[in-house]
Amino acid sequence: xxxxxxxxxxxxxxxxxxxxxxxxxxxxxxxxxxWYRQIHSQGPQYIIHGLKNNETNEMASLxxxxxxxxxxxxxxxxxxxxxxxYYCIVRGRTSGTYxxxxxxxxxxxxxx
Amino acid sequence: xxxxxQSPTHLIKTRGQQVTLRCxxxxxxxxxxxxxxxxxxxxxxxxxxxxxxxxxxxxxxPRFSGLQFPNYSSELNVNALELDDSALYLCASSFDRLPSxxxxxxxxxxxxxxxxxx
Numbered sequence: 001x002x003x004x005x006x007x008x009x010x011x012x013x014x015x016x017x018x019x020x021x022x023x024x025x026x027x028x029x030x031x032x033x034x035w036y037r038q039i040h041s042q043g044p045q046y047i048i049h050g051l052k053n054n055e056t057n058e059m060a061s062l063x064x065x066x067x068x069x070x071x072x073x074x075x076x077x078x079x080x081x082x083x084x085x086y087y088c089i090v091r092g093r094t095s096g097t098y099x100x101x102x103x104x105x106x107x108x109x110x111x112x
Numbered sequence: 113x114x115x116x117x118q119s120p121t122h123l124i125k126t127r128g129q130q131v132t133l134r135c136x137x138x139x140x141x142x143x144x145x146x147x148x149x150x151x152x153x154x155x156x157x158x159x160x161x162x163x164x165x166x167x168x169x170x171x172x173x174p175r176f177s178g179l180q181f182p183n184y185s186s187e188l189n190v191n192a193l194e195l196d197d198s199a200l201y202l203c204a205s206s207f208d209r210l211p212s213x214x215x216x217x218x219x220x221x222x223x224x225x226x227x228x229x230x
Contacts (some may be wrong), residue, residue: 043221102154
């Protein structure tokens with residue numbers, strides 16, 4: 001299973017873009033990159049996912065490098081409610097099972 | 113659209129006891145996964161059930177077992193509780209078309225059951 005590496009913590013000013021990096025240098029060609037976030041003691045919430053093209057939805061944008069070894073989650077206008085732990089996950093498939101391997105994530109603090 | 117619900121939300125047990133946690137999956141979903149999240153850590157994959165059968169397991173001992181019912185709800189059972197089993201247990205549902213491999217890709221998590229073992 002491909003592993004991901006993320007910074008432990010980041011701060012961002014309210015209203016500014018939050019750019020959260022993730023390294024996944026061992027990713028395989030058919031593995032997707034997923035992002036989830038977890039707000040204090042709640043269940044993780046899906047944000048976005050992609051394979052090799054950049055993706056955008058109402059919550060965020062996902063930029064994946066051409067070699068697919070890293071990606072960046074962009075929250076375009078961070079608010080205080082975006083304070084959470086953000087997990088970058090590479091979804092692998094083993095024997096018919098999709099496995100989501102969570103790391104320790106990036107703790108994002110949005111500052112007023 | 114009914115979300116993923118888990119029960120109980122909190123419970124306290126003592127070492128050696130057994131516990132059963134329950135999860136109702138989101139409407140239309142056929143796959144349930146269970147995760148253990150220790151304090152300050154990311155969720156760790158325990159196992160997954162698809163159409164009432166376990167079809168994937170993480171690095172957890174056999175005293176962690178589960179069931180999935182015809183309505184796709186699920187139970188997680190832990191026997192012979194140890195202090196290190198204290199954690200938030202998360203259930204996630206999804207819709208999978210196995211073995212073809214296509215699925216929505218998105219996990220919907222419940223709010224979790226917080227287990228404290230004394």
